[in-house]
Each structure stands twice: as C-alpha cells, then as structure tokens.
Amino acid sequence: MAGLKNQTKQNIINLTIKLIDDNGYTNISLRKLVLKLGLTTGSFYKHFSTKNELWLEVTRDLSQQIANTASKNIDLGMTPEQNIVALAVSFLEQYQTHPNIMDFLLFNPMSQADLNQSSESFKYLQIIDQLIxxxxxxxxxxxxxxxxxxxxxxxxxxxxxxxxxxSVSLDQSIIQITLNNFLKE
Structure with missing residues (x-):
C-alpha cells in the first residue's frame, strides 16, 4: 500500500512538472490536476496538505533534476572557471528548452521561501558555491x-x-568574459 501511495504522489509531481512545462505554473489548478490523474481532491490531500506543499516538492524535484543535468557537464580535468562556464551554459540551455520550468523554479513563491530558509534544496546553487x-x-x-x-x-x-x-541567444563567450570580469580584483 505504501508503494502505491508513493507512486501516486510521484505521479502528481510528474504531471505537475509536465503541466508547468507546457503552460506555466500560474495556470495550474488542483481541480484540473486531479481530473487529469483520475483522482479526487481528497486523494490529492492524502499526499499534500496544500498546493504550496506540492509546489515545494516540485521545486525540490526540479532543482535536483537540473543539478543532475548540470553535474554531467562538470569535468574534474577542467579548471573551476571552466566548470562554472559549463554549469552556466547547462543552466541557460534549460531556459531555451524549458522556459516555464525555469520561471517556476526561480520565481514561484514557495521556491523563494525555501531558498530564504536554506539553499540545501537547491543542489545547483550548492555546486556553484563549491566552484566559487x-x-x-x-x-x-x-x-x-x-x-x-x-x-x-x-x-x-x-x-x-x-x-x-x-532578446539574446546563448553565447558561451559572453559567460566567459563576464566571469573573467567578475574575477578581476
């Protein structure tokens, strides 16, 4: 039974991510979400006490996904500066391919509140911090x-x-030039 409950919770998170990616997070209602999953509102509340709790779980899940993708671009044979550029490129590529996800991740009220409490949920920020x-x-x-x-x-x-x-397109050289300027003392 616990496995099914966990699967339902993950299904809610996965569908929420898909809906955010397709339409943005401001257009998601719990009623539409549970209908798409074939659940009742009561079933939703067995897994999440509020919509904000769902946003928080989705934020943490997305942060982990983006950190995992970005981590694949880090190479121990490169300098920390090169790894920062590679990490930034990976992150910015997400803006090109999943702009609604990035808006949600960076600007939804729950991610802001969670980030203000601790950056532990944001693995991507931890990687940048380590490289700096x-x-x-x-x-x-x-x-x-x-x-x-x-x-x-x-x-x-x-x-x-x-x-x-x-307004602009991704240009790795701009990232490198900007980083070099930031590193000047």
Whole structure:
C-alpha cells in the first residue's frame, strides 16, 4: 500500500512538472490536476496538505533534476572557471528548452521561501558555491565569496531571462568574459 501511495504522489509531481512545462505554473489548478490523474481532491490531500506543499516538492524535484543535468557537464580535468562556464551554459540551455520550468523554479513563491530558509534544496546553487570556493582558493583571491556568488548568480538569472524572452541567444563567450570580469580584483 505504501508503494502505491508513493507512486501516486510521484505521479502528481510528474504531471505537475509536465503541466508547468507546457503552460506555466500560474495556470495550474488542483481541480484540473486531479481530473487529469483520475483522482479526487481528497486523494490529492492524502499526499499534500496544500498546493504550496506540492509546489515545494516540485521545486525540490526540479532543482535536483537540473543539478543532475548540470553535474554531467562538470569535468574534474577542467579548471573551476571552466566548470562554472559549463554549469552556466547547462543552466541557460534549460531556459531555451524549458522556459516555464525555469520561471517556476526561480520565481514561484514557495521556491523563494525555501531558498530564504536554506539553499540545501537547491543542489545547483550548492555546486556553484563549491566552484566559487575553488576559484577563490586556487587563485588566492581576496574577493568576497558571497559577492562573487551574487554577481555570478544574478548574471546567470538575468541572462536566462533575456534568453527566455528571445532578446539574446546563448553565447558561451559572453559567460566567459563576464566571469573573467567578475574575477578581476
């Protein structure tokens, strides 16, 4: 019985991700969601106490998926700077292919609340943080880690929004140039 309950919960999460990807998260209603799954509203509430709890679970699931994809681009033979660029490219490619997912992941109220409590749910941010630490240590920099993290993360998010809105296209050299500028002391 527990396996079926877990499968139903995962089915709700998976369908929610698909609906977000197809239509954006602001267009999802619980009624439509449970109808598509052939569930009742009561069944939904056996798995999630609120829609916000579902958003939080979906946010964590998507963050893990994106971190897994991005991790495949990290190469121990590359410098931390090269890995940051590879990670940024991987993340920005998600903006090209799944803009609604990225909007949800970065801007839904539950992801913001969860991020404010702890970045542990956001594996992607942990990877960036680790690479920034490696860059600072490798180059014996006096640069503040938090400042560099904010600069880099703000750039990646902003560039992603520009890509999503078809204002620019993804150009790896822009990422490299920007990172080099951030690393100057």
């Amino acid at each position: 630490t490696e860059v600072i240590n490798k180059n014996h920099m006096n640069k503040d880690k938090q400042t560099l993290f904010i600069q880099l993360w703000s750039f990646i998010q902003g560039y992603g929004i520009l890509i999503k809105n078809n």
